[in-house]
Amino acid sequence: MGDPLLRRLGGCAVALALLLPAQAVTAQAAPATDQRAAATTKTREVKLGHKPVRATTTRKVRLTFTGRKGQLVNLARVDATEQCGGRVLRSRGKVVKPWTQGYWRLPRTGTYAAINKPCRNQEKARVRLQVRRVVKHDAAVPGVRSTIGSRKSVTHLVPVRVAPRQRVGVTPGAAATLVGPERRTSTVTTAGVELRAVGRHWVVLPPGGWVDTTLAIEHAAQVDGAAIAMPRAGTGSTTHEVAFDGNAGQWIYAELLDAAGNLANDTSRQVRIVKPDGKELLDAVVAGCNSMNVNSGCTMRGAWVLPSTGRYTMTVSADHPETEQPVTLRIRAAVVAPDLTLDGAPVTYTATSPGQWVIGRYQWTPTYDSSGRALPTRPNLAVTGATPTLGSWEMTAVPHLPWAYDCGWDKACDASGVTMTPSTLSRVVPASYWTGPSQPWALLAVPPGAVGSLDLTLTSP
Structure with missing residues (x-):
């Protein structure tokens, strides 16, 4: 029957032979699993301002680059609105604190990895990624359009400063990202937005873009x-x-x-x-x-x-x-003087404090012809007894209120008022082009520092 020891050794050899193929299959399967895992992450070594890397929102993208201490860099999603999936920057195995979403101030000179994370529970979409240096342009000036260059290899920021007790209106030429003083981002459309938070804001403009500001x-x-x-x-x-x-x-x-x-x-x-x-x-x-x-x-x-x-x-x-x-x-x-009546007693307009204006109503109702035009039977306004201390005063009479002065493009466009000055002491009251009830008023404007009085009369033609 043979030696029992040999029989036991032979059985072990058979068992070992039976086990080896299974172990070989297992050993060969491991690299395949690793390859599938690696395929979900797209890795590229790039330079700042590189050609955009194409990917999809379902893949993790890792872009390694070399940067200098103090540089502000941006992992940009090119020609796309903000998408799902976070953006992270790593250096020496540690996460770098963001300046704002997708932006980092590099803490040292060295190699970094900018990571664009995949989206979860979202439809697959194409994306182009680019690590850029950030260029800060001159601060926006109210009333002067800020226009930036056409370079596509950098991210353009235009600072907008808001001081205490100020509001700044921002209107970009195209929808843009706005970074607030607390580094929170928002979107500003071509309809514009008004900034109230004190501090420095930044408008992220596309290449060749522009922004207008008001203060x-x-x-x-x-x-x-x-x-x-x-x-x-x-x-x-x-x-x-x-x-x-x-x-x-x-x-x-x-x-x-x-x-x-x-x-x-x-x-x-x-x-x-x-x-x-x-x-x-x-x-x-x-x-x-x-x-x-x-x-x-x-x-x-x-x-x-x-x-x-x-x-x-x-x-x-x-x-x-x-x-x-x-x-x-x-x-x-302005001081309000008593009403002035037709053929009545004069009314005294008195500026008791330097530069004080005086206004009063004069009572006259125009008559109109069948076409609605005022008849030429208008009374006279006259100034008498003006004290020399009034200086170069001016008396303005208008036929009604509201007195239109806003023509859209100008500050005044109604020429129906009349003016009296020290060289023109009387005028026929202005014709009214207002067919409704009239509210005629006469306003005495005096120069700064001037005081004194004058009398105003209203007499029949």
């Missing part, structure tokens, strides 16, 4: 209170917004003075009032701008009558910012 500077004032300073902005699309509390029936005007205390004439300015409901107040007697085109050399300063008690905003913007100089603004209330 609103907020102030607060009291009627007949202290003057507020308006420093020179020197840029277009800049508006000073002055909030104040007003009362129903109050007449308000703007006193804009230069450094010498004279009326500011460095540039014409658009001065408007916004009501508590956000709409512009158009009920005004425009002093000093009774012409069809007042954008050159004239500042419309009011006066406006407030329709209700509440919080109003006076806006001031320079027509020619290149010549703009620092000014001060004081919101003032």
Whole structure:
């Protein structure tokens, strides 16, 4: 029967022979599994600004590159809106803290791996990935279009600064990404957005893109209170917004003075009032701008009558910012004089404080012919007894309120008012082109620092 030991050894050899093929199959299967796992990650060694790497949103992409300490880099998804799947930067096995989503400030000089993670539970889509250096352009200037170059190998950032008590409007030429002071990202469309958060924002523009900005500077004032300073902005699309509390029936005007205390004439300015409901107040007697085109050399300063008690905003913007100089603004209330009646006693208009304006109603109802035109039987307005201390005063009469001064492209376009000055002491009342009830008013505007009085009469033709 043979040696039992030999029989046992022979049995082990047979068993070993039977086991070896199975182990060989198992050993060969491992590399195949590793290859399938590796196939889910696309790895490339690249340089900053490389040709975009094509992939799909279902694959993990790993792009290794060399960068310098302090560089700001971006893993960009080229020609695509923000997609699912995170973006991570690794160095020496550690995750680098992001500057914002998809952006990193490199902490050292060395090799990095930018990783675009696959999407989960999303339909498969194509994506092109590119690791770029970030270029920061000059800060946006209100009223000046910021246009960047056409380089596609970098990411373009335009800084937009917002200071305390400021609001900045941002309107890009195409939908763009906006990075806030807290490094949070959002999308701004061509409809624009208004930035209120204090700090530095960044607009991410595509190659050849542009962005326009506007600036609103907020102030607060009291009627007949202290003057507020308006420093020179020197840029277009800049508006000073002055909030104040007003009362129903109050007449308000703007006193804009230069450094010498004279009326500011460095540039014409658009001065408007916004009501508590956000709409512009158009009920005004425009002093000093009774012409069809007042954008050159004239500042419309009011006066406006407030329709209700509440919080109003006076806006001031320079027509020619290149010549703009620092000014001060004081919101003032005009004194209301008694009504002036036809062939009645004179009414005295008195400026009791320097630069104070006076306004009053004169009672006259025009008559019209069958075609609706006012008949030429108009009475006369006349000024008498003006005190020399009034200086170069100006009396403006208008036939009705609201007195149209907004033609869309201009500050004043209704030429139906008449003006009296120290050299023109009487005028026929202005004809009314308003077929409804008339509200004729006469406004006395005096220069800064001037005080005194005059008498106004209304007599039959």
